[in-house]
Amino acid sequence: MGTWHDYLKAAGTPPEWPYPIKYGEETEVETDVLVLGGGIAGCWAAISAARNGVKVALFEKGDVRRSGAGGPGCDHWCNVPANPLSRVDPDEWAIEMINALGDYSNGIGIEIQCREDYDTLLEMEQMGGKIRDDKDEFVGAEGRDPETKLMFSPRYGAKAGYGAHPDWRKPGFNPPEKRNNVVIRIWGSTFKPILKRECKKLGVQIFDRVMATSLLNENGKQGARVVGATGINGRTGEFIIARAKATIIATAGSGQLWNIDMEHGGYSYMYSRNENGDGSVMAFKAGATITMREGSHPFGIASGLKHKWYTGGGDASYENVPIVDANNVKLDLVTQGWADAGAMNSPDLLQAVRDGVESGKFELPMFGDFAGMKPEESNATWNLMLNEESTTKIMVKTMTEGGFDHTRDQIMNYSFIEMQSPPQYYDAPRGGGILHDWNLKTTLDGLYAAGTAVFSPEDHSFAASTGRYAGRKAAAYAKTVELGEVCREQIAKEKERVLAPAMRSEGIEWKELHNGLCRVMQYYVSQYKTERLYNLALEEIARIEENAVPQLYALDPHKLMRSLETLSAIESAKIIIYAQKERKLSSPKLGINRLDYPEPDEEELKKYLLMHLENDEVVFERIPIRFWGNMKEQYEAHNQDYTGVYKG
Template identity: 25%
Template sequence: MKEIITDVLIVGGGMAAGWAAISAAKTGASVVVVDKGFMGTSGVTAPAGPNHWWVPPDPERREEAVRRRLETAFGLADPEWMKRIIDITWQSIPELDPWYPFSGDGKGGLFRSGLRGPEYLRALRHYAQSLGVTILDHHPVLELLTRTDGAVRGAAGYDRLARHPWRALAGSVVMAAGGCAFRSGLLGSHSNTGDGYLMGIEAGAELSGMEFCVSYSISPAWLSTRTLPYTGARYFNASGQQLDIPGWNKAREYLCSLADAFREGPVYADLHEAPAGLAAIIREIQPATVAAFDRRGVDMFRDRFEVKLFGEGTIRGIGGLRIADATCTTTVPGLFAAGDAATREHIAGASSGGGAQNAAWALSSGVLAGQGAAISAMRQRDDKVVFAALRPKGRVGLRPTGPVRAVNQKSIIKTVQNEMLDLDKSIWRSEKKLTTSQEILDAAWHEIENGLQGKGLDAVAARETAAMVATARWCNAAALARQESRGMHVRTDYPAQRQEFESRLVTTGLEKIIVRSESSVMTEVLA
């Protein structure tokens, strides 16, 4: 058993994890990052060209940016959080200049509209290492460890390359393990299976905004790419008839119209009228998108090609671990959350923030969580804890409630995908559909809860399966509880927005899922 001792343990290896590690180290803490893959190449940022919510420190411009975002938040966002995120993003990006030189004045004044994902994450890795951060690649986390009072004080996992388990004792843990796309084929998302949600709930944390998980990206039918090329797309059916699809600025109508078109048959994209200069921008900041077409011999801006919708779940959706205060702590002492692992409702409300806001949230929540975790951990350095006193919290996939037996995990995952990615079930929700899905998902949960157990490396796959089933159940239960249509969440039996639901919904529980309103139980504490 490899044993690790550190002030702050960062779980994950994407943008949020990188910024959390940097922030914690700058605050003075010892920091260890444990990533399921290789920090810098795993996750959805690596093949992307992430933009950021990049607004200069001009009061009028920032107020306008916040005002525009509030218009699409449907009453569930917080302007003070938005201002904080914008400011942290503006201050933080220029710090990467030694590792990712920007064209401009060296102070971020001419920050480029998009960054190459691989180079961005490589810069974060190098910046973190320059501050003394220890990075342990291929060290997936299986479960959190808590003291007898419930405070999170570490984690346990499995070293994929050395093939042995490890445990970490930490003053604080930052959960930055990403969201969940239910293995939809979304580019870069295969390792994003909702592990952080499951581990957080097992430790006693709460989720928020899980009903806002209805997000899809359009890509060529043969492979998921990034969505930037489609800002100026026209769409056609198999007969060559142009379809009436609203623009991207009407997100709900855009997605619903596309889904309607897919009901009728194949859909084709035509980028002849794409904005001038878009081709050059894509080739520079999203080379993975270009490669997908080049390998097929398709010119994306001249040839009409078939497209498909790939589910994005909570990655471009909203929900995640509930944030309790401005340090991005969760409702469990010692556990912080950042990026897609945390709810984005504070800045996105009920509709996706898209690339710019979502990237800014990953960066800024990472900065806040890293700093908060470091301060908390350093205060506890004299609080002696030993590994023997820590309790492992992992359950499903590790410690079944019944006799261990063979479980067809591929079949379980397929069941989850059928309930969460099917356009008719996810986009046009109703009590009947959601209730049926909940029964199917509950049955899948009970099957793996009773008999699934992974040993060694197989434990990683077992926990991923458990996390996807659990995430699906939470998303579905929250959608069933929100009896209205708001933002990304559309109910055909409740088509209007209802004032009594202008509150975030908090979701908890494993065997029995409980959904309640946040408004009567919590007051935001903003620094």
């Protein structure tokens, strides 16, 4: 019951589109700060801007209540070195983190996270988010502080980053009195509805189901100040024009550019289809500088027509769960747990297990051995971490109802059955994003960025703290300027572009277009890369744009939204290819394996590759890695007026 054909059978006719169709209609909004994207970063940006006394409007493609990667929940508040039980200095920890993340990390964002993450978490608690074990459900679990009832995670316990500490196999490694205490376990499934409630309380004008489609430049000139944005409602097709003194891009990273099966994308991929990287493309088209778009990597954690990440024992967030083989022989792997200070497995550890499978040392299948754990740890992993982390919450519920008992059972692990991904399956460079300064301002006046929209972003709490920071910086700017002049010609052109697929009822639908693009990426931009392959890719994309795009049709506003995402994905693909072509080198770190330029070119690798549009032509520039300067000094110079936790 509940399917479309059930309805058809009962009613004798298909349901009519349930929302009013408003193609051609417009709504115009004027605001001080406009936030694009209502996920974790966007909500925090909106709340922070509103608390700083300006009028805020927000576009969200889904519904702010549960949208974004953090909509279902989150189990770790990472990089909280300013918490009272931390054993590290926030500024020193920020440096350790960027060293651990390596070249191309985002030192500005990491410093903001390290400085303000704890304040952000306390504000979450003020709003009603659960951050402590106040009901004493996890007494006895390691990392639980009896006084504050905060629960620390083993992650980053002995050092920054996910790699294993060189001493992790030594007896007495990682004793409680030496742990860094920089990652806090949280009840993140409570957060998103609270953020929406707070936005409403503060009078944020929320436009749910509205996808941002373009930025508006002052007088329509690419590279000029951003003075607003356009959007389309994915239920009604209504076109929204927002004029704003400042705009914050808080949209998601791009994904699924190599993932050819749109029927199964949702069940094997880590992110929802809504997360398409539209923001980065919009910023680029408006003339903003973006960077780190040249990277791409074989499918790893985000899967790719394999099991949905998190559903196999031993996937991420299975802290402390040892993996055993079919005969209960423990594998020589780290467990992201106390014993190894939260380390994740490295390629050599995983390869040793694969070798063991082939030699007969280990027998398939493997299992995540919940039953073999100390009961308090098994309880904390199952009922706190997995019950609060994103898409695992529903897994805990359904498996528990289905008879799984974490004190008795072991969850099957799939990674060693599925083995490695086919080499042509890559993932878009999620590290690619918008360049910004110490105010999280982009290279365009009036445009700010936060969360996954920035270059080299990190996790949930990075999104929260950078969103909160961008909100207050954008609010401060908005107080100093007037609304800028939009260009009616630019708006009319955008409206025509956006509505074009809805004006057609035959041709090529979005899934076929998306899959055609993915085939280009699989064939020409995957394991082996050469100038010839890149050129073939660009030629083929040009043919797609010439022949297929004019046939793109959408039968309703929802399909129109998906169609526009696919057009945006085409732009993302071109950006990736342009950037990789420009980097005439090979680099495992960037995931570029150019057969025609096999050498790394160390000098070139010490720079970020920046790109922006001038008169629609791509312009490349380079700046040194760590361009942000002394992080402590820069942070302090830019935040002398910072007042800490919100006091109402």
